[in-house]
Amino acid sequence: MHRINQLFENKKDRILSVYYSAGFPALNNTLDIAIWLEKAGADMIEIGIPFSDPLADGPTIQESNKVALDNGMTLDLLFNQIKELRSKVTVPVILMGYINPVIQYGIGRFCQSCEDVGVDGLILPDLPMSEYISEYQDKFTDHGIKNIFLITPQTSDERIREVDARSNSFIYMVSTSSTTGAKDSFGEVQASYFERVRSLNLNNPTLVGFGISNKVTFGQACAHSNGAIIGSAFIKVLGSSDNLESDILQFVKSIKA
Amino acid sequence: MKYTVDKTGYYGNFGGAYIPEMLYPNIEELRESYLSIIDSKEFEQQFNALLKDYVGRPTPLFKAERLSDKYGAHIYLKREDLCHTGAHKVNNTIGQIILAKKLGKQKIIAETGAGQHGVATATVCALMGMECVVYMGKVDMERQKPNVERMRILGATVQPATSGSQTLKDATNEAMRHWINNPTDTHYIIGSVVGPHPYPDMVARFQAVISEEIKFQLLEQTGSELPNYVLACVGGGSNAAGAFYHYLDKEEVHLVAVEAAGLGVASGESAATTALGKPGVLHGSKTLLMQTQDGQVVEPYSISAGLDYPGIGPMHAHLFDVGRVKFLNATDEEAMKAGIELSRLEGIIPAIETAHAFAALKQLNLGQNDVVVINLSGRGDKDLDTYIRWGKY
Numbered sequence: 001m002h003r004i005n006q007l008f009e010n011k012k013d014r015i016l017s018v019y020y021s022a023g024f025p026a027l028n029n030t031l032d033i034a035i036w037l038e039k040a041g042a043d044m045i046e047i048g049i050p051f052s053d054p055l056a057d058g059p060t061i062q063e064s065n066k067v068a069l070d071n072g073m074t075l076d077l078l079f080n081q082i083k084e085l086r087s088k089v090t091v092p093v094i095l096m097g098y099i100n101p102v103i104q105y106g107i108g109r110f111c112q113s114c115e116d117v118g119v120d121g122l123i124l125p126d127l128p129m130s131e132y133i134s135e136y137q138d139k140f141t142d143h144g145i146k147n148i149f150l151i152t153p154q155t156s157d158e159r160i161r162e163v164d165a166r167s168n169s170f171i172y173m174v175s176t177s178s179t180t181g182a183k184d185s186f187g188e189v190q191a192s193y194f195e196r197v198r199s200l201n202l203n204n205p206t207l208v209g210f211g212i213s214n215k216v217t218f219g220q221a222c223a224h225s226n227g228a229i230i231g232s233a234f235i236k237v238l239g240s241s242d243n244l245e246s247d248i249l250q251f252v253k254s255i256k257a
Numbered sequence: 258m259k260y261t262v263d264k265t266g267y268y269g270n271f272g273g274a275y276i277p278e279m280l281y282p283n284i285e286e287l288r289e290s291y292l293s294i295i296d297s298k299e300f301e302q303q304f305n306a307l308l309k310d311y312v313g314r315p316t317p318l319f320k321a322e323r324l325s326d327k328y329g330a331h332i333y334l335k336r337e338d339l340c341h342t343g344a345h346k347v348n349n350t351i352g353q354i355i356l357a358k359k360l361g362k363q364k365i366i367a368e369t370g371a372g373q374h375g376v377a378t379a380t381v382c383a384l385m386g387m388e389c390v391v392y393m394g395k396v397d398m399e400r401q402k403p404n405v406e407r408m409r410i411l412g413a414t415v416q417p418a419t420s421g422s423q424t425l426k427d428a429t430n431e432a433m434r435h436w437i438n439n440p441t442d443t444h445y446i447i448g449s450v451v452g453p454h455p456y457p458d459m460v461a462r463f464q465a466v467i468s469e470e471i472k473f474q475l476l477e478q479t480g481s482e483l484p485n486y487v488l489a490c491v492g493g494g495s496n497a498a499g500a501f502y503h504y505l506d507k508e509e510v511h512l513v514a515v516e517a518a519g520l521g522v523a524s525g526e527s528a529a530t531t532a533l534g535k536p537g538v539l540h541g542s543k544t545l546l547m548q549t550q551d552g553q554v555v556e557p558y559s560i561s562a563g564l565d566y567p568g569i570g571p572m573h574a575h576l577f578d579v580g581r582v583k584f585l586n587a588t589d590e591e592a593m594k595a596g597i598e599l600s601r602l603e604g605i606i607p608a609i610e611t612a613h614a615f616a617a618l619k620q621l622n623l624g625q626n627d628v629v630v631i632n633l634s635g636r637g638d639k640d641l642d643t644y645i646r647w648g649k650y
Contacts, residue, residue, distance in 0.1 A: 103536075150279075154281075177279060177438065179279075179434045179437050179438060
């Protein structure tokens with residue numbers, strides 16, 4: 001069974017997926033952070049492909065993108081850094097990034113590289129569904145790569161069903177109408193949105209992302225879905241850490257507590 | 258029309274709507290409604306009335322005799338610099354704010370480079386009583402101070418964009434992020450023929466009034482509505498789109514777009530997208546884009562803030578691709594000299610963006626019977642500091 005499907009088969013709730021930017025805080029941290037995250041208890045790992053113009057991201061991830069690029073991060077280098085991935089990490093790994101670097105790398109070559117190193121899925125926020133269907137879907141499928149779609153509080157029921165029909169792993173529920181970054185807590189708008197999605201009885205499981213920063217928001221998100229994704233809050237920990245391994249352990253523990 | 262957008266939002270290989278899901282409902286709402294709104298009688302009446310009585314259209318088409326003598330051709334200037342607010346930008350903001358009202362939006366955001374689009378947006382927001390936030394690169398705020406203050410006098414909030422090169426590209430990123438965070442009550446007035454479909458088409462349609470007027474004015478003055486050449490500068494490409502629009506299918510008219518070469522195309526300090534770019538995706542559309550081999554967007558450079566953009570609109574990318582429009586470029590130095598030349602010969606100080614179009618006159622092999630229309634897209638008041646710093650006049 002595909003690694004992502006296996007995860008959701010084995011675990012139905014409180015799945016924790018953690019995002020970080022490749023090449024941040026230091027150029028060669030990419031693989032180590034994945035190893036330490038798995039050791040700390042993360043269920044899934046999302047590695048960000050740095051981009052110069054990350055327009056769906058808030059200040060924290062914009063900054064980690066910039067630092068990574070200044071460090072010399074490239075997509076070629078990323079695949080090289082994670083070529084030993086599958087001898088060291090067993091949880092599903094997803095790459096998340098904007099479409100332009102992928103286009104320049106070459107779609108076919110990109111899919112092949114993903115398959116070679118053992119990447120399981122992709123989140124490309126600025127790849128529209130119509131383009132995905134006409135240009136990308138077959139290539140992704142050929143290489144065993146799952147495409148993960150986003151939905152938001154503004155997404156209509158009809159479109160959510162369309163996303164569900166096109167998905168075969170999980171659906172990324174963006175918690176609020178916003179760029180990435182921490183919120184203090186979720187309010188009634190989120191509760192009714194989470195409930196609306198739950199009542200659609202979708203075929204795919206859901207993970208909530210954007211605005212999850214601590215135990216409380218993680219718990220709120222998990223109450224309505226199969227788990228949650230943390231990005232900006234983790235990037236902040238990485239950015240100020242003197243000991244990545246122990247701080248990562250500490251952070252994951254604090255979320256799951 | 259052969260060169261305009263197709264049903265799927267593409268111009269040949271370029272265009273589309275590469276947007277995150279967060280913006281999907283907004284873009285979908287626009288896509289579904291823009292044509293029926295724009296084509297309605299009510300819209301047309303309101304748009305035309307404001308263009309006439311508020312903007313001051315039609316703008317004159319002026320035969321520049323001394324310039325014509327100098328270059329040995331019949332050169333006509335389309336005086337967009339005489340529009341209210343001093344540039345063609347207001348044609349689009351008038352159209353989009355009426356559209357925003359029809360869509361029930363209460364707030365307006367915009368990005369701006371030179372500040373002309375920001376001023377034009379702040380102006381129509383004041384006119385319509387709508388809240389206005391304009392994103393502007395911090396670097397651009399410094400080099401276009403008078404326009405920053407104009408926007409503030411008009412009641413707009415000017416938000417500095419402090420990421421990246423702190424210019425137009427980054428202001429556009431920030432405006433899009435603002436829209437993601439405020440999707441329901443806000444309309445984003447994009448200032449150029451860039452962005453996800455339907456923006457490039459919508460902005461081109463609002464600017465098309467420029468070539469619509471050139472046609473009847475030229476017919477009146479020369480007996481033919483067809484010139485031999487139409488010249489315009491290109492950053493994102495809105496004034497060029499407007500000046501070319503009604504001539505696109507008239508293949509006998511040579512359309513010439515002039516990009517900013519900065520310190521020179523090969524200098525590494527340039528904004529000449531067609532010379533340096535490859536197909537890529539930025540700000541919601543697939544277009545020609547200045548980028549590294551790894552797909553990171555390159556920081557462009559030009560002396561003129563309005564041309565300092567690493568891409569061009571997807572329609573222009575297509576027109577370049579199929580060879581319908583000839584793309585030339587002019588350096589900072591050439592543009593500044595052309596700006597001074599126009600000032601001395603015709604008593605018109607052009608915006609530095611616009612001066613790039615005039616700099617290309619030297620590169621054309623004009624015959625003495627050739628009729629040339631140059632889109633004089635903006636006036637140079639906002640650029641006095643740059644002219645003064647340059648000093649050679």
